[in-house]
Amino acid sequence: MTAPFESSGQEDAALLSGGTTAGRLWRWLGDFRITLASLGILLLLWCALTQSGLVNELFLPGPALLWDGVLDLIENGYRSRTIWEHAGLSLERVLAGFGTGALAGTLLGLAMGASRPIEAFFSPLVEFFRPLPQLAYLVLLVVWFGIEETAQIILLFLTALPVSAIAARDGVRSVSLQRLQVARSLGASQWQVFRYVVFPSALHEIFTGARLAIGVVYATLIAAEIIAGSTGLGWMILDAGRFLRSDYVFAGIIAIGLAGLLLDRLLLVIERRIVHWAGKD
């Protein structure tokens, strides 16, 4: 489902307005100038607000303070752990929870897509879990398993599972009927049809679902670390916020944003590698 939102629409816009190559290049540069100008205005506003003393630097750190905070975090770490350790712990949890949840969810989704009874059996549970705010059952998991890794990884497993399951189910459903019929009429067995027709067709949606899932899992993990954690990037900004160290909070938000981007790009690269036939129908 993320796919349509990724397209910038730039090509369409260029088509809508038409023009020669040189004209388009000029327009592209012109647009980039607007981006730079907009960014410049934001930065100027930031400097003006913080340097003039209109906003207390306790609440919004100025550029110099933020830079010092970032360097300090990289050099000295936060509370006896380096920032890499905090980030590493967060990423480890994401990968453990996402890996198990996406695998189980994809298998379940493939089964649900292939068989009506299996779908009918599991869909109320999946439909209930999908819109349920994940943090609601974190509380129960924490009571059961304590605040250490187990509760968080189970939470992320339960977060990733329904998202992946629904994506895989829809992927199986979207197989083109003609291909199924062609494969059958050429004498393919049930397993061969699944292995060589259904699964490759579904793979694109499975990956789209995986990217959606990793985004949700990551947001959930940060929330879980903030609410019940003692390590990780989420906990770091919560703790820094308590001491009004907004320079650390800002640096932490940037680190969280970059790590999230990294996770998404990683999946995108894997997807391009594996599903090289996507969109070539």
Add this chain to the structure above:
Amino acid sequence: MPIEPSAGSGAAAEARQAGPRSARDEVGSWWRSGRWLGALAVALVWLGWYLVSAFALVPEMLLPGPGEVLAALVDIVRNGYRETTLWENGSATLWRCGAGFVLACITGVPLGLAMGYSAKVRAACNYIVQFMRPLPPLSYLILLILWLGTGDASKIALLYLTAFPIVASSAMAGVGATKLQRVQAARSLGAGEWQIFRHVVFPSALPLIFTGARIALAAAFSTVVAAELMAATDGLGWMVFSASRFLRNDVIIVGILVLGLLGMALGKLLLTIDRRIVHWRGVD
């Protein structure tokens, strides 16, 4: 998130329903559709839960039985939880979620449409939207609390910022999904810019706008509960969090069930509105 194909045109569906159907037909089709398997799954989960608690396989304090959870639900509905009724908590959660979501739609859709329409607006705003979209909302909740305090303002701002980038990017993608041929056809028939927008571009963008709104509402609903866990004095998230402090696991399970049903209801509500308004979805 699946985009279910619409179930035929409205007229055909009505005609099908208008025909005389006996109760036996209903039961038969319900049986053949296999939907009873779903009911069976729910019953099995309930049975498993009941057996676990009946044989005391897990300490009662950790997992209360269905009877106790039901009793807790009745108690909360009648007497409330710590001087707040279930309705108060539910409406506090829905109010925050709804306020942030509606504000995001009111501002995000026009901005997204403008970004889709004009490369200049896109250049000025898109990088901010695309930076905000993947950022976990709870990470900036701490800043919002520092700036706006722990009241409703910081939460509504948080939900606004959660929903806004999703709504804006989907509206932008919606404009991008407009078929060039249709724009050209309208133009060659002499339509003005406003008419093209009103009758061609906007209807083409609407399906994606609604899809975005559904994703945004689901995200806002998850986020509001997380925010209430962190800093709140009412709301369903607060109720669950407070119950966990007192080891009232029956109240936690009531909260989870209510939140799950509420989330399903919100999704269904938007889906119904979507089908009503965007009846041309997928009819290309």
